[in-house]
Amino acid sequence: MIFGTPPPAWPGFPRVLHALAPGPAGGLESVVRLLSGEWARQGWAVGVALTLDTGCPIPADFAALRHAGVEVSVHEVRPRGYLRERSLQVQTLRGFRPDIVHCHGYRADLLAGSAARTLGVCRVSTVHGFTGGDWKNRLYETLQLRALRGFDAVVAVSRPLADRLARTGIATDRIVQIPNAWGPTSPALPRAAARAALGLPAGGTILGWVGRLSREKAPDVFLRALALPAAGQVRAAIIGEGQMREELVADALALGVHDRVHWLGLVPDAGRMLPAFDGFVLSSRTEGTPMALFEAMAAGVPVLATSVGGVPDVLAGGVALQVPPDDPAALAEGIGRLLADPAAAQARASLAARRLSEVYALEPWLARHRELYTMLLARRAPGPFRR
Numbered sequence: 001m002i003f004g005t006p007p008p009a010w011p012g013f014p015r016v017l018h019a020l021a022p023g024p025a026g027g028l029e030s031v032v033r034l035l036s037g038e039w040a041r042q043g044w045a046v047g048v049a050l051t052l053d054t055g056c057p058i059p060a061d062f063a064a065l066r067h068a069g070v071e072v073s074v075h076e077v078r079p080r081g082y083l084r085e086r087s088l089q090v091q092t093l094r095g096f097r098p099d100i101v102h103c104h105g106y107r108a109d110l111l112a113g114s115a116a117r118t119l120g121v122c123r124v125s126t127v128h129g130f131t132g133g134d135w136k137n138r139l140y141e142t143l144q145l146r147a148l149r150g151f152d153a154v155v156a157v158s159r160p161l162a163d164r165l166a167r168t169g170i171a172t173d174r175i176v177q178i179p180n181a182w183g184p185t186s187p188a189l190p191r192a193a194a195r196a197a198l199g200l201p202a203g204g205t206i207l208g209w210v211g212r213l214s215r216e217k218a219p220d221v222f223l224r225a226l227a228l229p230a231a232g233q234v235r236a237a238i239i240g241e242g243q244m245r246e247e248l249v250a251d252a253l254a255l256g257v258h259d260r261v262h263w264l265g266l267v268p269d270a271g272r273m274l275p276a277f278d279g280f281v282l283s284s285r286t287e288g289t290p291m292a293l294f295e296a297m298a299a300g301v302p303v304l305a306t307s308v309g310g311v312p313d314v315l316a317g318g319v320a321l322q323v324p325p326d327d328p329a330a331l332a333e334g335i336g337r338l339l340a341d342p343a344a345a346q347a348r349a350s351l352a353a354r355r356l357s358e359v360y361a362l363e364p365w366l367a368r369h370r371e372l373y374t375m376l377l378a379r380r381a382p383g384p385f386r387r
Helices: 026-040 060-068 082-096 106-119 136-148 158-166 191-198 218-225 245-255 270-276 292-298 328-340 342-357 362-379
Strands: 016-018 046-053 069-076 100-104 120-127 155-156 173-178 208-211 233-238 261-265 279-282 303-306 321-323
Touching: 016 026, 016 082, 016 106, 026 046, 026 060, 026 100, 026 292, 026 362, 046 060, 046 082, 046 106, 060 069, 060 082, 069 321, 100 106, 100 362, 106 120, 106 136, 120 342, 120 362, 155 158, 155 362, 158 173, 158 245, 191 292, 208 292, 208 303, 218 233, 218 245, 233 270, 233 303, 270 292, 279 292, 279 328, 292 303, 292 328, 292 342, 303 328, 328 342
Parallel strands: 016 046, 016 100, 046 069, 100 120, 120 155, 155 173, 208 233, 208 279, 233 261, 279 303, 303 321
Antiparallel strands: none
16 A cells, blocks of 8 residues: 555645554554654654565554554565565655655665665664674664665664764764653553453562563573572563564473463553563663663563663663673572562662653654754755655
C-alpha cells in the first residue's frame, strides 16, 4: 500500500516521513510511534513507512497511529527482496512528498536512505544501537555506517553511541546527541492486578526482565545469575520473544532454575505490568538509551542494570544499582543487594521516577528534533517536493 494524495501540511511545519522495518516490540519502534504521533497531534504532515515480510500484519500500535492522523504506508516484501523494497520506497516518497526522510535501523538507512538520496530529499537517521552478533549482522552494520556518512544528520541516542559514530568516520558536525524521552502512557496497574494479568503468583518475590531474547540483551547472563547462591531463590518473569527462546529454556533447565522462571512471551503494553515485580533487571551487553528502562522508572520499580551504553547517564545520581556487563556473579550480587533492603530500593526507585520526569521529559525532546529539522532545511537547497 502506497500513499495516495499527500496530506496537507500546516505552514511552518516540515513534512516528515519515518521509515523502519519494525519488530514485534522494542525501543526503536516506541520512539517512532512517539515522534510521529506527537507531530501529527501538533499539526505536522507526518508519515510512517513500514517494511514488513509478506503476509505479516501491521503491528497494532502502528495501525492505531492512523487514528492520530499519521499516514501509514506498508511495503510487503519477500526475504532479500531489496530491489523491490527500494522501488517501493521511491514510490512512497513520490506519493508523500516529504521534506525530510527520518530513518530508523540499518534496513531503513540502506534502502529508504538510498531512495531519498536518489530523489534529493533531506535524510536523517536515528541510531538506536548496534547489536553485533553473527557475521551477517556485522556486515549490515558496516554497510549502514558507510551509508550514514552521506546523511544530512545522524542522531545518537546516547553519548557512547555518538562517540562510536565519530570514530567510524561520520563527520562530527553531522552527529547530534538526542537521548530518548518518556512520553505519556497508560497508567500502570496495581501490583495485585498486574500479577493477575500476567498469570503470576500473588505472593513471593519476583524480578522482571523485558526485551528481545537476543544476545545483546543478555538474557543468558540473567539466567546464570539466578543460578548463583548470591541471588537467593528469587523467581523471575521474562517478557519478550526472540531467536534465543529455545536455547534459553534449555539453559534454564540445565542451570536448575527452570521452575523459578516464568516465560511470558510478548505482552501488549508491557510497561503497565511492571509494578508486578519487586525489581527490574536489565542485563544487556550493549544498549543505546533503553525504553524498557524508562518504563521501569516510570512505574516506580527498583532497577538493577548493567553499566552499558547510555544506561549510566540515565541512572546518574544513584537512582539505581549498576553492575558490569557480561558478569553473572556481579549481577547475582546485585540481585542480593536489591532484595536485601526493600526500603532503600524503593527510595532509589522514587528518585529514578523523579529523574525521568525532569531530565527525559517529552517536550524538550520534541523541541530538539524540531530544531534539527529546521536547521537542516535552512542550510540546504530546497528539496524536490518543497513548495
